[in-house]
Amino acid sequence: MAGAKKVGVGHIFLPNDLQIKIDNIITKLNISAAELSSKTSESFKNIDEVLNTVLVILGWILVTCTFITSGVFLLVHNVVGDTCVAMDEWVARQHTHTALGDLIPCVNAATANESLSRSKEVTFELIQVVNEVILNVSNANFPSRIFNPPLSYNQSGPPMPILCNPYKPDLTDRKCRPGEVNFDDASTVWKRFVCNTKVVAGNEICSSVGRITPSMFNEMTGATNMSQGLYLYVPFLFKIADCTVARETLGSISSDYCPGVELHSKTIVLGLVVVSTTMMLSIIFWMILAKQRKHRRYSKKYTNQEGPLMAGYKL
Structure with a gap:
């Protein structure tokens, strides 16, 4: 429309009232575009803040759950390991005092x-x-x-x-x-x-x-x-x-199942620790990146606001 206002044939141009209407509509469009841009920026900012908060909370929840699971598996690993050691001692030392011997009465x-x-x-x-x-x-x-x-x-x-x-x-x-x-x-x-x-x-x-x-x-x-x-x-x-039956049963469990349980529990604990550490580092790096993006956005906005004043001063 701004270009059409200046178009003329010879010395004949569009009527003045029409040119005024074109200027008015252009002004209204610019105002609407500015409002739309402002609302879009504000909505993006709100959505971005909400998403950042949700993702941070969700990430820390996942990290916490993973660490808790790792702790549980570590506890299970230690309990299983101690139990297997106690069973081995009790089976091997029938006539000596052992930890498991206090729990299992024998004639x-x-x-x-x-x-x-x-x-x-x-x-x-x-x-x-x-x-x-x-x-x-x-x-x-x-x-x-x-x-x-x-x-x-x-x-x-x-x-x-x-x-x-x-x-x-x-x-x-x-x-x-x-x-x-x-x-x-x-x-x-x-x-x-x-x-x-x-x-x-x-x-x-x-x-x-x-x-x-x-x-x-x-x-x-x-x-x-x-x-x-x-x-x-x-x-x-x-x-x-x-306790002959108990010794035979616990001896069989100790020799057949304890080595596999200890090996697999170590692997699970190691995997959970790696996952927890990876997720924690990912959240930290993501928070740093989000902070840098936010800083760049504010810097760009400040530059845009200061630009017209400087231009007016130079003119």
Whole structure:
């Protein structure tokens, strides 16, 4: 529009009133442009300040979280390392005072061995009692006119097998012989030798072929189950009591898992420290850069404000 105002053909130009209107509209446009530029600069400044604040806060939050995570992993690493060392000491030094030994109570080895021997002795004697009844009473053929219950109760039929004793008289291990039944099969096998009974003078008397009465079967299976429990579970329970199981378990954990856990935890802690340091340095450099940009923006604004005054002075 400013250029069109000066255009003319020969000595003929645009009317004066139109030129005045052009000057007015140009002035208004300049004012609007200045206001738009001012508002844009102000909005940019506000947004930039908000973003700077948000980014700084977010950055420090991330740095703090990373350092906290690093501390937690460092704590875990130290705890795991100390635990592995304590387990190694406790497993290697069974008869010395260790840190883990104060936390895990163990039965004295001599007491545990004596108790285990007693349980073997009880198991051996219970089976001996059952077998003596089978050999000397159930499988015996007593004349009913001479012997009375409980020795003679009209038992008859093929002899029933005895129970396998897992121990010798010296309580060492013993293998079962042919014709003996083990703990698992005893009740099933012996059940075939139970006779039908009738009560005569308060005593059970077999009224059919069989070697034992139902009450004798129940007593024999009860003694067998007790012997089986002592044989199977008592040795394991004493291994728990004298900490043999705990030592084996902790020794396995220490040898199989501790080296890997320590190595990986060190790697994780080192990585977190590197990430935390990198983020912290990035935020510091970013804050320095933002401060320099802000300083340059203020310097440029100050120069623009001082420029017209100097020009007017020179003119």
